[in-house]
Amino acid sequence: EVQLVESGGGVVRPGGSLRLSCEASGFTFDDYGMSWVRQAPGKGLEWVSGISWNGGTTDYADSVKGRFTISRDNAKNSLYLQMNSLRAEDTAFYHCARDDFDSTGFYRWFDPWGQGTLVSVSS
Amino acid sequence: DIQMTQSPSSLSASVGDRVTITCRASQTISSYLNWYQQKPGKAPKLLIYAASSLQSGVPSRFSGSGSGTDFTLTISGLQPEDFATYYCQQNYRMVRTFGQGTKVEFK
Numbered sequence: 001e002v003q004l005v006e007s008g009g010g011v012v013r014p015g016g017s018l019r020l021s022c023e024a025s026g027f028t029f030d031d032y033g034m035s036w037v038r039q040a041p042g043k044g045l046e047w048v049s050g051i052s053w054n055g056g057t058t059d060y061a062d063s064v065k066g067r068f069t070i071s072r073d074n075a076k077n078s079l080y081l082q083m084n085s086l087r088a089e090d091t092a093f094y095h096c097a098r099d100d101f102d103s104t105g106f107y108r109w110f111d112p113w114g115q116g117t118l119v120s121v122s123s
Numbered sequence: 124d125i126q127m128t129q130s131p132s133s134l135s136a137s138v139g140d141r142v143t144i145t146c147r148a149s150q151t152i153s154s155y156l157n158w159y160q161q162k163p164g165k166a167p168k169l170l171i172y173a174a175s176s177l178q179s180g181v182p183s184r185f186s187g188s189g190s191g192t193d194f195t196l197t198i199s200g201l202q203p204e205d206f207a208t209y210y211c212q213q214n215y216r217m218v219r220t221f222g223q224g225t226k227v228e229f230k
Contacts, residue, residue, distance in 0.1 A: 035219075045159075045167065045210055045221040059217045062124070095166055107173040108214045109157040113166035 002026040002112055004096050009117030016086050016121070022079040022096030022114055030054070030074040033099035035110060036081050038092035038119075046092075049081065050099060064090075086121045093118050125149050125213050129222035135230040142198040144225045146211035151191045155215040158187055158196045161224075162207045170209075171196065201227070 008020040022034070035050040049060045049070040058070050069082040079096050094117055097110035126149035136142050146156065154174035159167040169178045171187035174194060184199045198205055206229055211222040 044224045045161075045212070047212075047219045047221065050217065050219070061218060102173065102176075107155065107176075109169055109172040110159075110167070110212070111169040111172075111178070113168075115166050 002098070004098065004112060004114035006094065006096055006114045006117040009094065009119045011120045011122060012086055013123055014087060014121055017082070017084045018086065018119060020081040020083065020094055020096075020117060020119070022081075024077045024079065024098070027098070029072075029077040033108075034072060034079045035097050035099055036070065036079075036094055037097055037110065037113070038090075038094045039116070040089075040092040043092075048094070051079070083119070086119075088121050091119060091121045124218050125152060125216055125220050127211055127213055127220050127222040129209075129211055129225050131225060132223065133226040133228060135228050136201050137230045138201055138203060140201045142201050142205075142227060144196045144209055144211075144227075146189075146194040146196070146222050148192045148194075148213055148215075152213045152215035154190045155213055156187075156189065156194050157212045157214065158185075159210045159212065160205075160207045161210065167210065198227075 003025045006022045033052045036048040038048050051058045051070045055072050067085045071080045095113050097113045100111045101108045128147045130145050156174045158171040161167040175187045186197045188195050208224045208226045210224050
């Protein structure tokens with residue numbers, strides 16, 4: 001069974017840091033890019049960051065650029081998100097998602113998703 | 124960034140109804156459009172990819188259409204398990220934006 005399990009969420013003060021982890025199982029992890037998508041409580045989905053299969057390419061939403069860093073360890077089947085200079089508006093459930101694709105590689109989508117880990121930024 | 128706008132933001136429907144949700148992109152995105160379903164407390168689930176391709180295991184009452192800037196998700200014969208929030212998402216650009224969501228509620 002393909003599975004993604006996030007961990008590392010918690011309560012942190014504004015300006016603080018947190019590192020999220022996502023452990024993958026049931027598929028060949030280094031065949032796929034991965035992404036983090038967040039959802040503030042009661043709000044919609046926001047793509048945060050993505051990383052290619054080998055970590056060679058990374059991208060970020062403008063809202064987190066310069067503060068968050070995505071990385072991966074293919075030997076450990078794990079994805080990470082280092083979050084620095086956290087703000088109240090970063091409060092959300094953070095989901096990791098596999099970046100799946102069709103045979104051309106041009107069409108991409110998120111499947112599956114992990115259940116998410118809650119990050120709460122509050123003084 | 125490409126902006127995705129869904130309409131309506133919410134709708135009320137009954138079991139058996141045909142439901143249509145639209146999604147408009149702020150610029151052309153060809154067919155690089157996906158649809159997801161999310162139920163309360165659960166992770167989103169992929170329904171449709173590449174605008175009209177049905178994900179394996181998803182009931183055939185779900186269908187997607189459109190290209191360019193205008194897209195549609197249709198549920199033909201709403202079932203009780205379909206009451207949820209639906210999101211469109213573009214992957215034309217690496218910064219992959221979502222629509223704001225459409226909540227389908229019981230009438």
